[in-house]
Amino acid sequence: MKHNRESRSLILLTILMAVLLSLIPLPEVLSPFKPYWVALVVIYWSLETQDMINMGLAFLVGLVLDILSGSLMGLHALSLVIMVFLVQHFRSRLRFFPPWQQALSVLGLLVNDRIILIWIAALLGEPLPTWQYWLPPLIGMALWPWLFLLLDRMRAMARQQKS
Amino acid sequence: MLPVNDKNLVSRESSSPGRWFGEEGSRTARLMIYILLAIVLMFMDQIGHYVPRIRTAMELAFEPVFHVAGWPAEAFESIELRTRERNKLITENQQLLEQLLKVSGSVQTQTALVQENQRLRDLLGATRGREYFFEFAEMTRVDLDPFSHKVWINRGADEGVLVGQAVIDGLGIVGQVEDVLRHLSSVRLISDPDHALPVQINRTGLRTVAYGRGETSHLLMPNVPLQADVSPGDVIVTSGLGDRFPPGFPVGEVERVERDSGETFAKVYVRPYAALDRGREVLLIEVQKPPEALPTETEDANEPPQLEPQDEAEPLPVDQQ
Numbered sequence: 001m002k003h004n005r006e007s008r009s010l011i012l013l014t015i016l017m018a019v020l021l022s023l024i025p026l027p028e029v030l031s032p033f034k035p036y037w038v039a040l041v042v043i044y045w046s047l048e049t050q051d052m053i054n055m056g057l058a059f060l061v062g063l064v065l066d067i068l069s070g071s072l073m074g075l076h077a078l079s080l081v082i083m084v085f086l087v088q089h090f091r092s093r094l095r096f097f098p099p100w101q102q103a104l105s106v107l108g109l110l111v112n113d114r115i116i117l118i119w120i121a122a123l124l125g126e127p128l129p130t131w132q133y134w135l136p137p138l139i140g141m142a143l144w145p146w147l148f149l150l151l152d153r154m155r156a157m158a159r160q161q162k163s
Numbered sequence: 164m165l166p167v168n169d170k171n172l173v174s175r176e177s178s179s180p181g182r183w184f185g186e187e188g189s190r191t192a193r194l195m196i197y198i199l200l201a202i203v204l205m206f207m208d209q210i211g212h213y214v215p216r217i218r219t220a221m222e223l224a225f226e227p228v229f230h231v232a233g234w235p236a237e238a239f240e241s242i243e244l245r246t247r248e249r250n251k252l253i254t255e256n257q258q259l260l261e262q263l264l265k266v267s268g269s270v271q272t273q274t275a276l277v278q279e280n281q282r283l284r285d286l287l288g289a290t291r292g293r294e295y296f297f298e299f300a301e302m303t304r305v306d307l308d309p310f311s312h313k314v315w316i317n318r319g320a321d322e323g324v325l326v327g328q329a330v331i332d333g334l335g336i337v338g339q340v341e342d343v344l345r346h347l348s349s350v351r352l353i354s355d356p357d358h359a360l361p362v363q364i365n366r367t368g369l370r371t372v373a374y375g376r377g378e379t380s381h382l383l384m385p386n387v388p389l390q391a392d393v394s395p396g397d398v399i400v401t402s403g404l405g406d407r408f409p410p411g412f413p414v415g416e417v418e419r420v421e422r423d424s425g426e427t428f429a430k431v432y433v434r435p436y437a438a439l440d441r442g443r444e445v446l447l448i449e450v451q452k453p454p455e456a457l458p459t460e461t462e463d464a465n466e467p468p469q470l471e472p473q474d475e476a477e478p479l480p481v482d483q484q
Binding site: 019020022023024025026028031034055056059062063064067068069070071072073074075077078081082085088089120121124125126127129 | 201214217225229231313349376
């Protein structure tokens, strides 16, 4: 609670970076592997801080992402709100999982999210996506431990600067 | 939606508002509210109620973000261009020159055809054909949601782009301009499931509508009569009905015809010519309304739009029909 101020700006900064990362195109070959950056960062923050990120903020971030990525307004908002809810719900358990188990839960969250998105897409009359649609959750899982370490590091650095 | 969020941002003591339902219950209740809100938003966006207008306004506010997001890829490309081997450049240049020669050859014959066409039209007393100007634009390197069927191009209101303008690439129709920002505009692709394109089969002149299917690989023409003369390989062009897309531009080729005798219509699948998923360079079509009256009073009515595109990258005046 002491570090509220600085953490908040760090949270917003990392989320902004995640949003930008999701807009920056990868080379053609890698593009189906693009992870859901914003979700990963949001999961991290809602896991690591008690109340710095809540569903309201997730909703807002989702709306920004919707506007920027041209998806249906409210689509990413919905997906991120559900993500934060689930993390908060299972937080006490998730936090004490060993890294590999945590990565598996992240996979679960991301797959769940993809299922919701596919369901909405189906309602809109979109054709079913190819198998490549399921790659990003796997990449997200693989990236999770590293992202976790990176964000932890950033947090520690921000804290040091503050004190 | 904003006040709700603000309240939540400000109220840090989110662990205590469990007055009515207890903590867990209040969280679930809030989840439900947000889900409902999101669903309402999505629904309104889908039926085009209010939300698209808010989106346009927000896009205008976020325009710098698009430019920033485009930088890395552009920088990468310029580095790649600079370090490209000399031999490769020379062969590429050679190929382009040959291509240019071929194209200008076919254009030469076309001018003769255009004049002939004009003479015939004059003989018939028909209206003059329209004149088109093409404005070059590039897609910006910003990744969008794969379900959005939208791309951003680097020309906007400042360059005179208008909502509804048709966009083509070197091969065929790409889509139409949807939102116009200052230096960017979004193009709705013809593959969007909500997009309908008035077309015509070039060989027979049969008019119909080609709908997007959410896939860049094909469009669907669901309203072709069972007995209609359509076969794979037929070229599909725009019919010009609906006044959005100018007539006569190639759209694609019939790929497959499904005739089920139980149904009223045949299903015709069309493979679009345009590189919807991998193209970079596009052309915006500017339609020059034909001078209806004789050149007496057309001076001021016709001058400004004709001059406007000329200070921008030299559009080619090409005459269709």
